[in-house]
Amino acid sequence: MSDIRMLSNRYEVRRLIGRGGMAEVHEGVDTRLGRRVAIKLLRSDLARDPSFHIRLEREAKSAASLNHPGIVAVYDSGEEKYTETGGSEITVPFIVMEYVEGQTLRQVLGEHGPLSVTEALDVAAGVLAPLEYSHRHGIVHRDIKPANVMLTPEGDIKVMDFGIARALEDTGSLTQTQSVVGTAQYLSPEQARGEVVDARSDLYSTACLLYELLTGRPPFVGESQLAVAYQHVGEQPAPPSSLVPGLPRDVDRVVLHALTKDRDERYQDAHTFREDALAARDGRPLTLDGDAAATQVMGAAPWTSAEPTVAFPAAPPPTGAMAAAPGPHTEMLGQIEEGQDEDRKKSKTWIWVGSALLAIVLAGLGLWIYAMNREPEIVTFELADVTDMEANEAEAQLEGLGLHVTRDEQPDDEIDEGNVVSTDPAAGTQVEEGSDVTMIVSTGPDSIEVPDVEGDTESLARQTLGDAGLTAGSNIEQDSPDIPGGQVMETKPEAGTSVPKGSNVDLVLSSGRVEVPDVTGLSEADACSRLESDDYQLSCSVEKVETNDETAGEVFEQNAPAGTKVDQHSSVTIKVAEEEPTQEPTFDPPFTVNPPNPSPDDEDDADNQGTGPGFGNGNGHGNGNGRGNGFRDSADAFGGLREFASRLWDSSASALR
Known part of the structure; x- marks a missing residue:
């Protein structure tokens, strides 16, 4: 096969991004929708085994029935036929899943080592949230481990690989339909004993995961898978603080309580476990504080107010199936090294006891393998009619009959929302125990009335539309003089319009700005009134300018040009023309003043005063110095008259004005 191939004439398979024990995961492209996807393909060497086909089909159906942001979504599944080199044809099933950027916790631990207390507890809370959701919907994951949990660059947690998930109400044999039931390091005691699992088994596995995030290793390690399984059944884990000194006491309490062998004594639901993990992170009281028995952590001294910490026995280095257990084993091995004969006898006794326990475990595993390979008894019966029954009630009834139920939704004008429309196979059909049944659940009428979100913020409007069964579409920005920026002005289609369920509804949002109108040519009053x-x-600010180039009393300029967008309630300055003042005209004096004729007495003094006949015509015909001086004095007299005339003119002009 080429590096790039097509599945179902729709999905383009590209580079390999992961490989597991059963399947390979490739990056791919949904060519129909143009989106990036992850494609899980059953390994070709396992494609001839029907049990792996069933397991991959179960993973697709289990994950597809769960819609939670913490669970990797499944978009599609199918089968593709290939022709091998020898000419034989094989069928390879595949699952098309959400493509998630990030790393698995296994990769994170391998590259960075143990996490901090806060980080580890946050991750555990992130795993428990989708588990709480899947448990509410009747699905047990059964294989929680670092390789099945992804951490995205945004810090989100994604749980994946529901390949061995099973319904909570399934009371049949644990291994009737699959050969893999989990990974030894994260196996609950009831899984190791071959018992029926429930939600509390996932919580035990999550505690193993949290233990490794805190310490860098699982709670039990050994030389073989069988040795580790034995420890899960019969050994007590060392407190995390014995491996990482300084861990808070409440962290030890939460982890060890979740690792209790008896499932009735450990956390009973994911919600409580998650709340205690967050409480331990934040230093708040735990739910365990209300249970006096629960405060006695395995191997710990009683809690007292005088003793703020608990003394846990230190864990020895792991050397095999028995080495992970603290307590008497450590003393025994130390005394053997010292060569004490009495302790050698004790050591032999413990070895015989351990061998006997190991034989019991092996016998249980043998029965488990036998039950796994035994053909289940086929029981057929008539499928009950659950039409118009509430979906949860109908699902419980069908699963009580041993059927595996999935849901599909479709609108229906007659069946109330949340009730069953029909089943596939139809009611009355003969089905086998363990068969798959799809319930078609009504989503109510096919049309929905667009809610009124005017005045809401964008995020609130989108949430309201989503809650109503509609999709918030594009944002359309529109100017508004009074609606604050970012608030919804209207929707398209309008509020109250009936549209099909799931329709796009666009939001018209206020830009918080206003387009300035053209007020040039208007009077001051009209311009301000319009603004x-x-x-x-908008606010109107007036500036009056004296000019004869514009029409007096009209606006000839505005500081924000017409069509400009400004913030709501901004101030716009307009310039209003005023007529320039008229300049005063200048005129020559309306009359002239001649100098008076000299008297005879004055002529006698002409030589001394210069006011004699020389003034008369000023032609230089006077008598010597008297005439010359008379001309000069005449000029002085004329200058004084001009000042007088000027003052007289000013008075006249004032009177005229």
């Missing part, structure tokens, strides 16, 4: 009107709600 301050409800259509614009």
